Amino acid sequence: MRQWRSIAKEAVARASIVVKFLCFLHVTDSYLLSFSHVLGPSMLPTLNITGDVVLVEHLSHRTGKVGSGDLVLVRSPLDPRKTLTKRIVAMEDDKVTFSLDPTRNYSSRSLVVPKGHVWIQGDNLYASRDSRHFGPVPYGLIQGKVFLRVSCAILIAFGFVGKIDLRYLYLLELVIEETC
Amino acid sequence: MGTPSVLWSIANKCFTVGLITVTVSDRFASLVSVRGASMSPTFNPKTNTLLGSLSDDYVLVEKFCLKKYKFSHGDVIVFCSPYDHKEKHVKRIVGLPGEWVRTHYDVVKVPEGHCWVEGDNSASSMDSRSFGPVPLGLVNGRVTHILWPPHRVGSIDRKIIQHRVSPS
Numbered sequence: 001m002r003q004w005r006s007i008a009k010e011a012v013a014r015a016s017i018v019v020k021f022l023c024f025l026h027v028t029d030s031y032l033l034s035f036s037h038v039l040g041p042s043m044l045p046t047l048n049i050t051g052d053v054v055l056v057e058h059l060s061h062r063t064g065k066v067g068s069g070d071l072v073l074v075r076s077p078l079d080p081r082k083t084l085t086k087r088i089v090a091m092e093d094d095k096v097t098f099s100l101d102p103t104r105n106y107s108s109r110s111l112v113v114p115k116g117h118v119w120i121q122g123d124n125l126y127a128s129r130d131s132r133h134f135g136p137v138p139y140g141l142i143q144g145k146v147f148l149r150v151s152c153a154i155l156i157a158f159g160f161v162g163k164i165d166l167r168y169l170y171l172l173e174l175v176i177e178e179t180c
Numbered sequence: 181m182g183t184p185s186v187l188w189s190i191a192n193k194c195f196t197v198g199l200i201t202v203t204v205s206d207r208f209a210s211l212v213s214v215r216g217a218s219m220s221p222t223f224n225p226k227t228n229t230l231l232g233s234l235s236d237d238y239v240l241v242e243k244f245c246l247k248k249y250k251f252s253h254g255d256v257i258v259f260c261s262p263y264d265h266k267e268k269h270v271k272r273i274v275g276l277p278g279e280w281v282r283t284h285y286d287v288v289k290v291p292e293g294h295c296w297v298e299g300d301n302s303a304s305s306m307d308s309r310s311f312g313p314v315p316l317g318l319v320n321g322r323v324t325h326i327l328w329p330p331h332r333v334g335s336i337d338r339k340i341i342q343h344r345v346s347p348s
Contacts, residue, residue, distance in 0.1 A: 026207065027203060077293050077315040078291075079293050080249045081248070081249055
């Protein structure tokens with residue numbers, strides 16, 4: 001009888017450590033930092049078409065510190081199970097001028113972003129479905145702000161800067177400058 | 181000698197309890213208080229007894245519906261307001277994506293990924309009739325049970341309104 005009790009106690013102690021660790025992981029993932037794999041052509045040349053691993057922080061959008069020019073992860077208004085990575089071009093009460101089809105210069109529209117919404121656009125206007133198609137997006141759909149591309153950090157850490165192609169250096173500069 | 185370690189263990193316990201509470205309320209279920217009369221008589225009905233009008237209703241909100249975002253007509257949901265992400269509203273789903281909803285003057289098609297919500301108390305409810313369809317990504321959970329006041333504890337029924345919605 002005593003043996004079972006001590007085994008049960010040890011099992012509960014071990015299980016509680018696992019539970020605590022999982023809760024810690026969830027809180028860090030939702031409220032602090034998380035990794036995300038983003039792919040697609042809509043953010044060229046900033047992000048790769050074949051995929052990039054980025055570090056996303058979840059503090060700024062909760063405190064309202066997200067603004068124009070930030071790269072954000074947004075839950076898609078067309079399908080809540082998908083997450084999009086786009087850039088905020090305008091915040092609420094800003095005026096936005098855009099053209100649905102950038103290959104034709106003469107068609108453009110303007111509107112004012114309503115309260116509580118943001119206007120998001122992909123950097124690659126020719127291949128991006130964004131606010132120009134589905135309208136301004138409520139601020140509550142923003143999930144986090146992208147602030148680092150992991151490949152950059154790894155490259156810098158290993159000191160490969162000298163061996164990289166010049167094209168990659170340009171991309172590095174672009175990402176650092178646009179995320180700072 | 182004993183105090184720092186006692187403080188440390190108390191802090192440790194509080195931290196653990198906090199972590200577990202946050203995880204459970206994000207992933208499983210949470211307790212939300214309903215303010216206002218826009219969902220009368222389901223929540224906060226106007227009563228003449230003292231106990232009935234003392235405090236707001238507390239309801240259980242489940243988060244399992246957020247895995248697949250599959251809702252049905254008549255579900256009561258909690259969602260962030262599209263015009264102020266800090267405010268949360270509790271309303272009932274009347275229209276699902278792709279359906280046509282009949283409003284006072286018009287017939288509106290609910291776009292993909294959105295839903296049409298209305299309060300049970302049509303006379304005093306700010307809902308999709310004023311701010312349009314709500315993106316499903318703003319939904320925080322589905323209300324399943326009333327937990328307070330004790331004489332109204334029970335599960336919430338799905339109330340389907342006839343003649344307002346036509347399928348796609």
